[in-house]
Amino acid sequence: MAEVTLRKIVKNYGALEVVHGIDLDIAHNEFVVLVGPSGCGKSTTLRMIAGLEEVSGGEIAIGGRVVNTLPPRARNISMVFQNYALYPHMTVRENLGFSLKIAGRPPAEIEKATDEAAAILGLADYMDRTPGELSGGQRQRVAMGRAIVRHPDVFLFDEPLSNLDAKLRTQMRVEIKKLHQKVKTTIVYVTHDQVEAMTLADRIVIMKDGHIVQTGTPLEVFERPANTFVATFIGSPPMNLVDGVVAGGEVRFAGDASLPVPPAFRGRVQEGQRVTYGFRADNLMPAGHAMTGIGETADIDLTIALAEPLGAETILLSELAGVEIQGKMYNPRAVAAGERLSCLLALDHAHLFDAETGASLRT
Amino acid sequence: MTRLRRYARDHAVPLALLSPAVLVILLVVLLPLLFSFYTSFSNYRLIRPDSLWDWVGFRNYLRVLGDGDFWSAFGRTVLFLTVALNLEMLLGLGLALMVNRITWGQRTMRTIMMFPMMFSPILVGFQFKYLFNDTIGLVNNALQSLGLASEPIPFLVDRWLAFAAIAFAEIWMSTSIFAILILAGLFAMPKDPIEAARVDGCSNWQVFRHITLPFLMPFIYIAMTIRSLDVARAYDIVDVMTGGGPAGRTELLWTLIARTAYDDARMGRANAMAYFSILLSIFFTWFFFRKLMAARRHLGAF
Numbered sequence: 001m002a003e004v005t006l007r008k009i010v011k012n013y014g015a016l017e018v019v020h021g022i023d024l025d026i027a028h029n030e031f032v033v034l035v036g037p038s039g040c041g042k043s044t045t046l047r048m049i050a051g052l053e054e055v056s057g058g059e060i061a062i063g064g065r066v067v068n069t070l071p072p073r074a075r076n077i078s079m080v081f082q083n084y085a086l087y088p089h090m091t092v093r094e095n096l097g098f099s100l101k102i103a104g105r106p107p108a109e110i111e112k113a114t115d116e117a118a119a120i121l122g123l124a125d126y127m128d129r130t131p132g133e134l135s136g137g138q139r140q141r142v143a144m145g146r147a148i149v150r151h152p153d154v155f156l157f158d159e160p161l162s163n164l165d166a167k168l169r170t171q172m173r174v175e176i177k178k179l180h181q182k183v184k185t186t187i188v189y190v191t192h193d194q195v196e197a198m199t200l201a202d203r204i205v206i207m208k209d210g211h212i213v214q215t216g217t218p219l220e221v222f223e224r225p226a227n228t229f230v231a232t233f234i235g236s237p238p239m240n241l242v243d244g245v246v247a248g249g250e251v252r253f254a255g256d257a258s259l260p261v262p263p264a265f266r267g268r269v270q271e272g273q274r275v276t277y278g279f280r281a282d283n284l285m286p287a288g289h290a291m292t293g294i295g296e297t298a299d300i301d302l303t304i305a306l307a308e309p310l311g312a313e314t315i316l317l318s319e320l321a322g323v324e325i326q327g328k329m330y331n332p333r334a335v336a337a338g339e340r341l342s343c344l345l346a347l348d349h350a351h352l353f354d355a356e357t358g359a360s361l362r363t
Numbered sequence: 364m365t366r367l368r369r370y371a372r373d374h375a376v377p378l379a380l381l382s383p384a385v386l387v388i389l390l391v392v393l394l395p396l397l398f399s400f401y402t403s404f405s406n407y408r409l410i411r412p413d414s415l416w417d418w419v420g421f422r423n424y425l426r427v428l429g430d431g432d433f434w435s436a437f438g439r440t441v442l443f444l445t446v447a448l449n450l451e452m453l454l455g456l457g458l459a460l461m462v463n464r465i466t467w468g469q470r471t472m473r474t475i476m477m478f479p480m481m482f483s484p485i486l487v488g489f490q491f492k493y494l495f496n497d498t499i500g501l502v503n504n505a506l507q508s509l510g511l512a513s514e515p516i517p518f519l520v521d522r523w524l525a526f527a528a529i530a531f532a533e534i535w536m537s538t539s540i541f542a543i544l545i546l547a548g549l550f551a552m553p554k555d556p557i558e559a560a561r562v563d564g565c566s567n568w569q570v571f572r573h574i575t576l577p578f579l580m581p582f583i584y585i586a587m588t589i590r591s592l593d594v595a596r597a598y599d600i601v602d603v604m605t606g607g608g609p610a611g612r613t614e615l616l617w618t619l620i621a622r623t624a625y626d627d628a629r630m631g632r633a634n635a636m637a638y639f640s641i642l643l644s645i646f647f648t649w650f651f652f653r654k655l656m657a658a659r660r661h662l663g664a665f
């Protein structure tokens with residue numbers, strides 16, 4: 001059993017505190033993705049779990065054992081680094097078998113384990129090459145292979161796909177997901193790519209400036225963002241956010257536009273309260289080009305500034321109360337700039353946030 | 364022949380421009396080389412210039428091969444090389460690893476580390492000659508006043524002590540060459556493989572053994588190549604400290620060659636010896652260079 005527990009984890013570099021007391025419980029065999037913008041402390045957190053970075057405060061436990069002062073080798077973890085960190089002077093075979101060799105396993109067992117890992121990752125043909133003779137994708141797979149030969153308690157991934165091109169990244173993403181299903185292990189995976197986070201995670205942990213902002217399953221964080229930061233960070237294109245004031249069951253925006261308070265928020269807002277109205281492009285659709293079964297809707301007329309056809313759908317750019325917003329046209333037809341369309345907003349998927357703090361008004 | 368003539372005509376200007384350099388090289392390098400090579404086949408003695416024409420064939424070489432003194436000097440030089448290079452490597456490695464860990468005042472340390480290299484070997488020789496002197500030497504005085512030795516230790520007289528004293532001076536002077544080159548290697552070393560190795564279960568010693576050291580090997584071999592050439596021609600320190608004596612007990616190849624050439628005035632014989640020692644230098648250079656190439660091939664990806 002290898003659950004990972006972080007209790008009030010703090011990290012400072014000299015006087016500079018970069019991680020401010022993180023609490024996180026990762027269950028046995030859970031795939032947790034830490035996601036957040038650059039510099040938010042994801043790598044630092046991961047490296048503290050690995051033991052590569054000293055913990056300045058709080059407690060880290062792996063499998064119920066506090067590991068704060070243990071060196072990496074005593075933690076039974078594997079890590080895949082952003083730039084692979086292969087051993088340049090060893091062949092692929094030696095790279096894969098290195099940890100077992102250090103552990104003093106018999107050569108026959110090492111041979112068997114490396115061959116197994118090579119088979120899983122399709123590396124059998126490259127076993128006698130050195131990392132210098134491999135492509136980026138192949139190196140990436142060696143780095144993964146090196147991590148899996150050991151059957152560690154916890155896998156740590158630090159942006160393992162960020163150096164790959166888009167196609168290879170998609171491919172490797174699938175491989176990683178399959179791998180997790182095959183070798184059930186606790187995984188902590190760091191990325192700043194929200195698509196990777198959504199597709200891979202059992203649970204997403206969204207970080208910002210050294211704090212955890214929200215934890216939840218991919219659908220939870222997508223459908224019930226805790227604040228405007230999560231709302232814009234998760235999902236593409238980012239959620240539309242328009243500031244307004246509550247007035248009699250409606251939210252009034254600058255100019256004379258207004259939208260009804262979404263059902264989930266009725267009774268949670270007061271007259272005159274300043275709020276931010278949020279909705280995703282997916283839920284703002286021209287009438288006649290909408291999805292069906294979307295529940296309660298509001299009508300809104302929009303002037304289209306720009307249309308971006310993607311084939312199966314077209315992204316529409318428009319403006320509401322001086323803020324640029326995006327909508328989506330399903331089963332698209334050609335749309336000219338300047339055209340005025342009457343649109344539907346699916347209110348079940350709309351959100352209200354506090355205008356000051358950005359926190360969701362759902363609870 | 365016609366082709367050569369045409370080549371000369373087509374490239375007249377570059378050839379003309381190159382000719383002074385070629386001429387200088389001929390005069391300064393090739394001529395003395397040929398001359399010394401010729402004299403190694405003659406009975407040339409400095410005091411009797413006419414002996415230059417006294418052609419003796421391979422006699423000098425045969426004499427040298429059968430000369431016990433020459434072979435002792437040869438063996439001693441090889442031993443000296445082995446001892447000095449290995450100790451310098453170990454000390455330099457240790458020094459570099461320590462300096463690499465300092466976070467404060469590292470630049471100053473690096474500069475201080477290079478001080479011994481700034482002195483002329485002759486001065487270093489004199490300095491250690493007086494340090495190790497058995498009557499007025501600092502080391503002996505200190506040992507005696509501390510009561511660690513009851514009578515003077517003949518550092519520069521005893522066969523092995525003198526050898527050790529010379530090696531000490533040589534090592535003191537040149538360890539920093541290793542230290543600096545290895546330090547350069549440490550600076551260039553990527554951090555990631557080290558962290559990967561720690562996660563893979565390595566202790567600090569294992570990280571050093573399996574990751575750091577292989578990466579440093581090319582740098583060590585470069586230092587070895589440079590130093591092997593340096594030590595193989597060692598002359599100044601030995602000459603100053605012991606003069607190859609007493610009774611030839613610390614004679615190295617080049618002190619022996621210099622004595623044969625200038626004290627005994629047997630230039631022909633000395634040149635024959637010199638050609639043998641050059642073979643030694645060439646061998647060491649070739650050896651370390653091959654090691655270097657192999658190590659670099661290994662590190663391909665860095």
Ligand SMILES: Nc1ncnc2c1ncn2[C@@H]1O[C@H](COP(=O)(O)OP(=O)(O)OP(=O)(O)O)[C@@H](O)[C@H]1O
Pocket residue numbers: 013016018036037038039040041042043044045192
């Ligand atoms: N050695 C260090 N000394 C001082 N500050 C550091 C050090 N390492 C990291 N930081 C700071 O800590 C913060 C978090 O860094 P970290 O590497 O964890 O970010 P990250 O979330 O992994 O970002 P990215 O997505 O760019 O990798 C950053 O603001 C960074 O500047």
Ligand SMILES: [Mg+2]
Pocket residue numbers: 042043044
């Ligand atoms: Mg990072």
